Amino acid sequence: MKESLRTKVLAIISEDQILYNEPMSLHTTFRVGGMADTVLIPGNEKEAVALLRLFSDCKEPWFVLGNGSNLLVSDKGYRGTVIWIDHNLSEITIDDDKIRADAGALLVKIASLAAEASQSGMEFASGIPGTLGGAIAMNAGAYGGEMKDIVESARIFNPETKQCEEIAGKDLCFSYRNSLIRQKGYVVLSATLKLAKGDPVSIRSRMAELKEARTQKQPLEFPSAGSTFKRPEGYFAGKLIDDAGLRGYRVGDAQVSEKHAGFVINTGRATAEDVITLIRNVRKEVYEKSGILLEPEVCMLGEGLEL
Ligand SMILES: Cc1cc2nc3c(=O)[nH]c(=O)nc-3n(C[C@H](O)[C@H](O)[C@H](O)COP(=O)(O)OP(=O)(O)OC[C@H]3O[C@@H](n4cnc5c(N)ncnc54)[C@H](O)[C@@H]3O)c2cc1C
Structure with missing residues (x-):
């Protein structure tokens, strides 16, 4: 990263939120991949948006990383900047039959909290090891369910307008392992999931059943x-x-x-x-x-x- 760009980055986040020459094998579930020049770790949405604005304004290549569970990184690494939307952006709020969660929240965690709150609809996702952002981008799915079924809306950053927008789930053009997010290069910041009141025992039992199926087959x-x-x-x-x-x-x-x-x-x-x-x-x-x-x-x- 050029020194002038680094100075701008340091006006948004601190030095301890920057990793240099970071092995991507540490950030992918494949445990494969060479070094990324720089990994930036925003501490909250405001920092993430400021970094995204900065990078969408300059020529430096950048990439958004979630939990790295659907990613193969070259042995030569990545000559660019990785913006890591993970544990620092992972707040989850449950309100009746709706869940609002930050993009870095893990599906496993959201599914578990949904079950605790007797909310059904996330069971299919309880064994998918990705973040909410990565899952929406990929329209992750399993055992008859897909993110498309439960995303009411998503707050995204649009690199073209450099603005944040709330987009309704029905407008996210979800298809098999694809979405408007991937097509347009949007970045998911948070989303509202629409679930339905359910019986906590049946929800837990369905989750256990799917976990067993994964353990047996995968x-x-x-x-x-x-x-x-x-x-x-x-x-x-x-x-x-x-x-x-x-x-x-x-x-x-x-x-x-x-x-x-x-x-x-x-x-x-x-x-x-x-x-x-x-x-x-x-x-x-x-x-x-x-x-x-x-x-x-x-x-x-x-x-x-x-x-
Ligand atoms: C053991 C195992 C089982 C799996 N089972 C399933 C399964 O049943 N069903 C399924 O669909 N997948 C499955 N996956 C794949 C993977 O978990 C999902 O695709 C998951 O949704 C990826 O999320 P992530 O946060 O890890 O994304 P990453 O791997 O970090 O990134 C994947 C893509 O999403 C983009 N992305 C990440 N975060 C954001 C964001 N905030 N905004 C915009 N784009 C973003 C990245 O740029 C990249 O293009 C499995 C993976 C493993 C290792």
Whole structure:
């Protein structure tokens, strides 16, 4: 970061909210990735918006990070600035059947508080290890539910106008693992979720049931970014990969999970190069065997991760 830009950043946040040459392997659930030049950690929404305004006004590349649970970062790292919207922006307020939460709040935490308040609707998300912001951007979903079903509105920063806006859920153009947030490069600051009064025992029991299903089926004992590929319409990525004979297939320490072929796992010291090579080879092989071209669900950051 240029010195003149750093001076402007230091007018918004303090030196201890800046990390230099930060290994992104520490900020991704894949535990993979080289160093980002700079990571900025806003302490509240006001700081986040001021930083976002500053960066949307200059040529320096920037990227918004949540919990890094759907992210593959290049071994060469990221020549730019990461603005990390996580634990510092994680307030959650429950009011009757509505929850207002900051973008950095973890879905797991929101789901647990919703259950405590006898609010149903978040059960599907209780095992997704992302922040609210990342989940809205990705329209995260599982077991028949999606963020689209529960987002009443989101407060976003628009880098084009440099203003904050409240956008109704119905206008967020949610589709499978996509939303207006990703299409327009908006940044989620907070959101209101609309839930429904439910029976706390049934809510907890549904959450426990889904947790058990995840533990049984997913390789949660290894670092990963969840499902590596999107579900092609009418198929399951894991089944196509399995049918292509690729269950357990390895490149270096990256492996198609033996437990769930839809997950690429890091069995030890996988590099981003291992992961992307494996992804490329799986795509090619599955295409040759089935005629279906898998698209990654995992977001990529940095050089050399082209398909
Ligand atoms: C074990 C495991 C299981 C998983 N299971 C599921 C599942 O069942 N269903 C599912 O959908 N996903 C699943 N995932 C993937 C992941 O948890 C979700 O996509 C999650 O919503 C990503 O949130 P995040 O905060 O980690 O985002 P990150 O990984 O940090 O970022 C992902 C994308 O969102 C953007 N982003 C992050 N925060 C914001 C923000 N505040 N505003 C705008 N954009 C933002 C980033 O720029 C990036 O493009 C799983 C992952 C793992 C590791």
